[in-house]
Amino acid sequence: MERKKTFNFHVYLPENIEKIGQPVVLGDADELGAWGRPIVKLRQQNRTYWKSDPVSISIISSIQYKYAIHIPKSDPTSRRENFEFEGFNEIDAGDNRTLDVQRNDQFDIWKIRDDFSFIDYIYNSIEINNLRDKVLDYQHLLTLHSDLTIHASNPKFIIDRIDDNITEKRLFLCILLGYYISKREGLSYELPDNFPSNLLLNALENYKQESLPLDAKDQMYTAILALIQHNAFQMKFEWLIIFSIATNVDPNYTFINHLKGLKYSNENLTKFIERYKIIKTYTENIKLESYVEIAKWLLQLCHNIDSLLKIWNDVLVHNNEIDCNLFECFIGQIRSHGDAVALECYFRSLSKDYRDRVSGIVRNQVISLLESPNKKWTYENIDAIKKLLHDNSLVWHRDEVIQSLELISQSHTLELLKIFPEILDDWFRSDFSDTKEKKIPKICVIWFKNLLSKLDTSTSNKNESNFIFLVFQQLELMHPLLCQRINIWRDLTTIAIDRVKNCSEDRIFAATKLIVQIKQDNVEVLFLEMVKDMLNKSTQQTYDQLLNKIRIICDCETAEILDVPNMISEDILYHIMTILQSQSTVSSASEHYLNILKASKFWNIILRAIGNVAKLNSNPFVKIIKMSINELAGFLLEKTIDVQLLQKILEFNDEYLFRHFDAAVAEKKALGD
Numbered sequence: 001m002e003r004k005k006t007f008n009f010h011v012y013l014p015e016n017i018e019k020i021g022q023p024v025v026l027g028d029a030d031e032l033g034a035w036g037r038p039i040v041k042l043r044q045q046n047r048t049y050w051k052s053d054p055v056s057i058s059i060i061s062s063i064q065y066k067y068a069i070h071i072p073k074s075d076p077t078s079r080r081e082n083f084e085f086e087g088f089n090e091i092d093a094g095d096n097r098t099l100d101v102q103r104n105d106q107f108d109i110w111k112i113r114d115d116f117s118f119i120d121y122i123y124n125s126i127e128i129n130n131l132r133d134k135v136l137d138y139q140h141l142l143t144l145h146s147d148l149t150i151h152a153s154n155p156k157f158i159i160d161r162i163d164d165n166i167t168e169k170r171l172f173l174c175i176l177l178g179y180y181i182s183k184r185e186g187l188s189y190e191l192p193d194n195f196p197s198n199l200l201l202n203a204l205e206n207y208k209q210e211s212l213p214l215d216a217k218d219q220m221y222t223a224i225l226a227l228i229q230h231n232a233f234q235m236k237f238e239w240l241i242i243f244s245i246a247t248n249v250d251p252n253y254t255f256i257n258h259l260k261g262l263k264y265s266n267e268n269l270t271k272f273i274e275r276y277k278i279i280k281t282y283t284e285n286i287k288l289e290s291y292v293e294i295a296k297w298l299l300q301l302c303h304n305i306d307s308l309l310k311i312w313n314d315v316l317v318h319n320n321e322i323d324c325n326l327f328e329c330f331i332g333q334i335r336s337h338g339d340a341v342a343l344e345c346y347f348r349s350l351s352k353d354y355r356d357r358v359s360g361i362v363r364n365q366v367i368s369l370l371e372s373p374n375k376k377w378t379y380e381n382i383d384a385i386k387k388l389l390h391d392n393s394l395v396w397h398r399d400e401v402i403q404s405l406e407l408i409s410q411s412h413t414l415e416l417l418k419i420f421p422e423i424l425d426d427w428f429r430s431d432f433s434d435t436k437e438k439k440i441p442k443i444c445v446i447w448f449k450n451l452l453s454k455l456d457t458s459t460s461n462k463n464e465s466n467f468i469f470l471v472f473q474q475l476e477l478m479h480p481l482l483c484q485r486i487n488i489w490r491d492l493t494t495i496a497i498d499r500v501k502n503c504s505e506d507r508i509f510a511a512t513k514l515i516v517q518i519k520q521d522n523v524e525v526l527f528l529e530m531v532k533d534m535l536n537k538s539t540q541q542t543y544d545q546l547l548n549k550i551r552i553i554c555d556c557e558t559a560e561i562l563d564v565p566n567m568i569s570e571d572i573l574y575h576i577m578t579i580l581q582s583q584s585t586v587s588s589a590s591e592h593y594l595n596i597l598k599a600s601k602f603w604n605i606i607l608r609a610i611g612n613v614a615k616l617n618s619n620p621f622v623k624i625i626k627m628s629i630n631e632l633a634g635f636l637l638e639k640t641i642d643v644q645l646l647q648k649i650l651e652f653n654d655e656y657l658f659r660h661f662d663a664a665v666a667e668k669k670a671l672g673d
Contacts, residue, residue, distance in 0.1 A: 003059045005101065009052040011042065011067055011108045020069050023050055026083065026091075027065030027099070031057045035091050038070040062247055063099040066091070067110055085128050087111030093146045102323045116152045118146070121160060123172060131168040135175055135216050142179070153180045155195055162196050162628050174227070175212070178219030181226055189226070191467040197231040198238040221249055229258055235268050235332050237275045243282040253290045256297050268581050269307050276315060292319070292325040303340045312346060327358060331365055331448050344384035347391070354516035359394045367400065370407035377413045390426060401427055402439055409447030414454040420447050421477050428481060441488050448474070448492050452499050462509035469488060469514035471496050472527055476520045483522070498528050505534065506552055513555040516566045528568060532575045540583055541604035546576065550605075574619050577606075581621035590645045593632045596625055597649065600660040603629070607663040633661045 002255075009025050017023060023042040026033050032055070033039040034231050043051040057063065071082040087095040100106060126134045142149045153176040161173065181189050191197060204224065209217050224242065230299070231239040246253055264272055277300070284293055295316050302308040312330065334342045345360055347355065347362050366388050369375070377385075389404055390392065396404075405427065408420050427440070452471060459467040475496055482489040500508060508531065513528045541549075551557045554569050586592040596603060603625055609616065616622060630647075635641040641649075649657065 004056050005059055006054045006056050006104060007099070008054055008105045009040065009042065009108070010105060011050050012048050013042075013050050013067070015047050017069060017110075018044060020084065021071040022069065024068055024070045024083075024569055025052055025065055026056075026068050026085075027063055028058050029063050029065075029099075031055055032063070032065055038081060038083075041070075042067075042609060057099070059101050063101070064096040065099060065217045066096055067108065087147075090235045094650060095151055103313075111147075116148045119149065119152050119157070119176070123169065124217075126166070126169050126172055128166070128168055131171060131211055132213060134172060135213055138172075138175065139213065150183045152178055153177070155180070155192060158200075159195065162199050167203050170200055171207065171211070174200050174203070174223040175216055175219055177226065178216075178221070178223035182219055182222050191226055191230040193234070195230060197227045197234070198236060201231055201238040201241050202229050203242050204245055204590065207248070209248055214220050218251075224249060225255060225258055228255055232259055232262055235264070237272065240279050243279045246282070247286070251287075253286070255296055256293055259297065262301065263303070263326050264301060266304060266307075269301065269303070272301070273307060273310050273315065278316055288321060288325070290556075292322065295322070295326055296329045299326065299333055302333060305342050308333055308339075308342050309345055312342070313349065318349065320351060323350060323354055324357070327361070331361065334365065335368065339383040340384035340388065343369070344388050347388070348591075352393070355393055362388070363394055363396065363400055366394075367403055367407065370404060370411075373407075373410045373412050375411075375413070377411075377416050379415065379531075382415050382419060384414075384604070385416075386422065389419075401430070402443070405443050405447075406439070409443050411449060411450070412454070414451070414458055417447065417451045417454060420451070421481060425481055441491065444482075444488050445491050445495065448495050454497065456499075457531070464503045465511040465514060468500050468503060468511035469517070472515060472518055472523055473499055474519050475526065476523045479523060493526055497526065500530065501534070505538075506549075509549055509552040510555070512553050512569050512572065513565065514569055524568065528571055529591075531572055535575060535579060536574075543599045546580075547602050547605060550576065552613075562609040564609055564613050564616065567612055570612040570615050573606075573616050573671075575614070576617040577621045581624075584621075590648075591644060593628060593645065594648055596628055597632075597652065597660060600656065601661075604659055604663045629661060629663065 011023075013023055022038065024033075024038040025040040025042065026035055026038070028035060030041070039051050040055050042052050045051050066085050068085045071084060073080075073082060085091070095111060097108065119138070122134050122137050122141070136625065154169075155177070158173045158177055162170070164170070184638070190469070200223075209220070211221060228239040228242055231237075242250070242255055246255070283291060298311050298315065299308065302311055308330075316326070330346060331343075334346070343362065343365055347358075350358065366385065369385065389396070401423070405423055408416060409424065411417055424440075424444070448560050451474060455470045456467055456473075459470070475493060478492060479489070482492065511527075512531070515524065515659075518524050535669040548557075550562065550573060554562060554564050556563050556565075564573060584595075586595060606616075606622065607626060632641075636646075652660075
């Protein structure tokens with residue numbers, strides 16, 4: 001509950017002060033005008049004694065106040081009040097009074113302002129060999145005139161004299177800063193932005209505490225801390241000099257605690273690491289506890305993996321004891337970045353003995369990295385996670401391998417899904433067995449479905465043929481692993497065929513030119529059987545439709561001559577001929593000859609085909625067609641042809657007929673030969 005108390009202010013003021021303005025009391029409490037409103041006025045009791053009316057003030061914390069003269073405004077329209085304060089003419093000049101809440105009456109004497117040149121005298125008399133004596137003089141001055149001395153030791157005094165490059169004078173300025181900050185009764189203090197902390201920090205090179213009186217060491221350390229913080233948070237690097245003198249001024253390296261909030265941009269972090277490399281030797285032989293604290297702080301500075309690895313590899317000292325103490329911090333940083341590269345680099349850097357000690361934690365971290373299916377994976381991270389999963393020194397357990405396979409199978413990242421066969425191969429090569437573990441077939445099915453889904457989304461509709469090839473390519477990769485595991489192989493091939501059949505027929509036929517790259521016969525046969533099955537189930541086609549399909553299969557859609565490029569295409573063409581034979585139904589020889597003649601364009605292209613055609617030409621139906629064309633040509637030459645059939649033949653022009661009969665003539669003999 002808020003507590004109020006009544007106070008009376010009594011003060012001796014200089015004679016005739018009322019001629020300047022109205023004496024008042026100002027303070028940080030609302031009842032004292034909050035430093036800006038002249039609420040509490042003083043009333044003159046005699047020539048020099050002034051007194052306020054009783055003032056009720058809420059007692060909630062330490063209350064500061066000063067006496068001042070409220071000067072009348074020269075401009076009546078101005079809202080700004082003019083005050084002339086006692087002592088140093090500022091609100092926060094280091095000489096504020098503190099309300100004695102234990103007493104109702106406050107008895108004071110107006111503080112007289114003085115230029116106080118004593119400190120200047122001491123400063124100007126400093127030479128190379130008398131710093132200690134001059135600090136003693138300053139301390140004596142403090143005992144005589146504490147408030148005035150502290151106020152005169154303010155940052156402005158230091159800034160005005162910083163250009164003197166004598167080291168001892170700059171060290172003296174450090175002492176002044178330390179006393180100034182220390183006398184602020186626990187209040188936090190930040191140096192002005194324009195304070196030249198770099199110049200005072202540079203003066204600390206080779207600094208020894210023995211150069212100062214023993215009772216000045218704390219003030220010097222206070223100044224050093226303030227300079228370090230100011231310089232570091234200004235994104236400068238002169239503060240790193242502390243590492244060269246820390247064993248002398250801060251052997252426990254507690255200054256690190258004052259830099260916890262330091263955050264560098266990528267550019268400044270790179271600069272910091274390069275600067276730190278220069279001074280890192282100063283920390284290599286210090287106490288383990290201190291080194292670990294510094295190392296943890298360095299690791300926590302890193303907000304990207306590049307800097308984390310540079311600190312770990314290029315900056316930190318490593319042995320089992322240090323690495324053990326840093327492990328959780330380093331792993332925490334890796335976890336925050338979700339990075340496998342750093343984890344793999346870390347594990348590789350450890351000694352064999354220590355690897356054994358941390359292998360379980362590293363395995364858990366690998367699994368943790370895999371647990372988010374939507375995580376974005378770089379190629380470098382995938383390569384690192386693969387190395388870790390392959391690393392026998394991690395002593396992977398059966399359940400962990402299965403969990404890893406399961407998590408990879410559920411990933412939404414194509415490149416991570418692609419490493420599944422390698423990890424599965426490790427499983428099969430180990431003492432583990434998929435006959436005992438029922439999860440493996442299910443995991444394989446989930447993985448393959450996800451893989452095909454990602455392959456599909458990574459190719460456009462125009463590249464369906466590429467997608468089809470990629471599907472069979474994945475089957476080729478899996479065949480060595482699963483050829484003896486019939487159930488899993490059958491599941492995957494069924495998924496593949498069903499998915500490919502969702503593609504357009506033309507795109508499937510167009511994939512033939514790519515499937516020829518498949519070297520595994522069993523996988524090639526799968527494609528062939530799928531295409532043959534599609535052809536078997538398709539409705540009866542016109543010859544033009546069939547020819548269009550054949551051109552797509554042979555990848556020569558616009559060429560006049562059909563070039564059969566490979567044995568797979570030839571096998572499919574052979575099957576098409578067999579289908580045509582099964583669909584051929586004629587009631588007479590004449591009808592048979594005429595049907596072939598009507599389809600002359602189709603048969604001209606088939607019979608004139610080049611490339612891989614040996615098997616095609618051996619097809620029984622192709623032989624029948626060729627023989628039938630030659631038979632009809634013989635009837636014409638021998639003039640033994642049926643008159644009605646001749647009339648039908650003569651409906652076609654001579655050029656058409658010549659090309660028709662020429663297509664079946666062996667060794668390109670003319671019909672008249």
